[in-house]
Amino acid sequence: MEVLYNSTRDNDIHVRASEAILKGLSEDGGLFVPDHIPALDKSLAELSAMNYQEVAYEVMKLYLTDFTPEELKGCIAKAYDEKFDTEVIAPLVCAGGAYYLELFHGATIAFKDMALSLLPHLMTVSAQKNKVKNEIVILTATSGDTGKAALAGFAGVEGTKIIVFYPKDGVSPIQERQMITQKGENTYVVGIHGNFDDAQTGVKKIFADKGLAEKMDRQGFQFSSANSINIGRLVPQIVYYVYAYGRLMAEGKIAEGDKIHVVVPTGNFGNILAAYYAKNMGLPVGKLICASNENKVLYDFFRTSVYDRNREFVLTSSPSMDILISSNLERLIYRIAGNDAGKNAELMKALAGEGKYRITEEMRKELGDFYGNYASGQETSEMIRALYENTGYVLDTHTAVAACVYRKYTEETGDRTPTVIASTASPFKFTRSVMNAIDEKYDKMSDFELVDELSSIANVAVPAAIEEIRTAPVLHDHVCGKEEMQKAVEEFLGLK
Numbered sequence: 001m002e003v004l005y006n007s008t009r010d011n012d013i014h015v016r017a018s019e020a021i022l023k024g025l026s027e028d029g030g031l032f033v034p035d036h037i038p039a040l041d042k043s044l045a046e047l048s049a050m051n052y053q054e055v056a057y058e059v060m061k062l063y064l065t066d067f068t069p070e071e072l073k074g075c076i077a078k079a080y081d082e083k084f085d086t087e088v089i090a091p092l093v094c095a096g097g098a099y100y101l102e103l104f105h106g107a108t109i110a111f112k113d114m115a116l117s118l119l120p121h122l123m124t125v126s127a128q129k130n131k132v133k134n135e136i137v138i139l140t141a142t143s144g145d146t147g148k149a150a151l152a153g154f155a156g157v158e159g160t161k162i163i164v165f166y167p168k169d170g171v172s173p174i175q176e177r178q179m180i181t182q183k184g185e186n187t188y189v190v191g192i193h194g195n196f197d198d199a200q201t202g203v204k205k206i207f208a209d210k211g212l213a214e215k216m217d218r219q220g221f222q223f224s225s226a227n228s229i230n231i232g233r234l235v236p237q238i239v240y241y242v243y244a245y246g247r248l249m250a251e252g253k254i255a256e257g258d259k260i261h262v263v264v265p266t267g268n269f270g271n272i273l274a275a276y277y278a279k280n281m282g283l284p285v286g287k288l289i290c291a292s293n294e295n296k297v298l299y300d301f302f303r304t305s306v307y308d309r310n311r312e313f314v315l316t317s318s319p320s321m322d323i324l325i326s327s328n329l330e331r332l333i334y335r336i337a338g339n340d341a342g343k344n345a346e347l348m349k350a351l352a353g354e355g356k357y358r359i360t361e362e363m364r365k366e367l368g369d370f371y372g373n374y375a376s377g378q379e380t381s382e383m384i385r386a387l388y389e390n391t392g393y394v395l396d397t398h399t400a401v402a403a404c405v406y407r408k409y410t411e412e413t414g415d416r417t418p419t420v421i422a423s424t425a426s427p428f429k430f431t432r433s434v435m436n437a438i439d440e441k442y443d444k445m446s447d448f449e450l451v452d453e454l455s456s457i458a459n460v461a462v463p464a465a466i467e468e469i470r471t472a473p474v475l476h477d478h479v480c481g482k483e484e485m486q487k488a489v490e491e492f493l494g495l496k
């Protein structure tokens with residue numbers, strides 16, 4: 001059955017999957033959502049016998065209904081190949097009473113690779129389907145992880161160019177090195193004098209400039225977005241929850257139909273929303289445990305029914321979750337409002353205006369499957385150290401937030417249901433915070449000394465993504481003021 005996509009702010013908009021992927025965001029500012037959530041059409045037993053690529057096909061074919069089987073299989077084969085350092089793509093590791101689903105074995109060692117390895121291919125196929133003649137220009141502002149994952153995904157992909165803006169003094173040294181050493185004729189990386197919000201605002205301004213869009217069109221270009229609100233990023237993320245369930249079955253840890261809980265370290269609410277979609281497709285998921293760091297706007301929301309972004313922004317050791325507006329939550333709000341675009345639009349207007357909104361009692365009843373909690377920086381460090389000392393397994397700071405929240409959940413409930421924790425980054429990506437958590441003596445070492453030390457104490461080889469940047473030449477040294485971003489774009493594209 002065909003799935004069409006409508007806007008969370010307008011039920012009368014209906015576009016096919018390929019159009020939604022090309023557009024990214026609906027013109028009314030809403031997010032594209034499937035008009036119904038399709039049910040899995042293979043049994044769990046059948047799925048448990050499949051490899052990652054096969055599960056990916058079975059899940060995504062149900063959403064991307066205007067892609068032919070050949071097109072979709074072609075995209076999947078190009079995405080999940082030897083860019084991943086393990087054939088299983090997303091290994092499941094048992095440690096300390098939970099199953100860690102390692103989503104960090106791709107090119108940039110964070111979970112963004114799971115979707116961003118695939119999105120460029122979905123996008124080029126979508127462009128062909130919709131007879132787009134222009135070259136697609138991906139424009140991204142990043143606080144660190146998304147930028148590199150998008151660069152790695154789009155580098156060398158024909159018919160695309162990618163431009164990434166990052167805050168010159170606002171990313172970790174390893175994150176910056178990862179970006180400025182990026183290869184590929186079609187890549188462009190610019191540091192700006194300003195913070196992440198400045199970068200984000202600048203990008204939005206460029207997107208909204210109609211005059212620029214016309215000029216681009218005349219010269220054979222058009223913008224698109226690789227941001228996590230693109231449905232082309234959400235759909236690939238549903239896959240690994242189905243896959244993890246299959247692995248647990250295949251290993252005899254659960255029987256077909258048994259419930260599992262899922263814990264997700266959350267920022268923009270994309271990853272946990274994918275788990276929610278998986279559950280609604282028929283995957284036997286019990287609780288969806290939403291883990292926040294000290295920017296605990298979601299924890300407060302689940303507790304009080306009020307979403308309130310009016311608060312201090314805290315810089316934490318899990319920076320990829322430092323977020324006060326969780327964009328993808330809008331898709332959940334739309335659904336618990338009974339797929340009512342008008343109601344959702346009203347709440348989003350309140351969020352844009354007063355910075356907060358309250359959901360109704362009726363809507364709150366639909367949130368029974370969610371459990372929210374948060375972890376402080378101190379608790380996160382203690383979790384990393386304790387798990388390392390007890391099991392030898394080393395978590396990154398984001399995953400450690402999830403592990404803390406899971407511990408709080410089991411302490412409160414005594415619930416021992418088998419649980420999968422989404423492990424969203426390699427500890428090598430946040431080496432300094434991780435090593436300082438294990439022992440303060442490490443603070444004196446340089447970043448690359450810490451990398452070697454981590455490799456030795458955790459008994460894990462240094463990932464290729466880190467090995468590469470030790471010696472890779474710097475290929476991007478553009479720096480500009482926050483007012484000069486558009487000029488940088490025009491220069492890179494050679495616009496006249």
Ligand SMILES: *Cc1c(COP(=O)(O)O)cnc(C)c1O
Pocket residue numbers: 110111112145228265266267268269270271272320321398424425
């Ligand atoms: C992006 C990111 C998250 C947050 O994921 P959302 O889908 O935005 O909730 C968590 N951990 C890491 C390492 C990330 O890069």
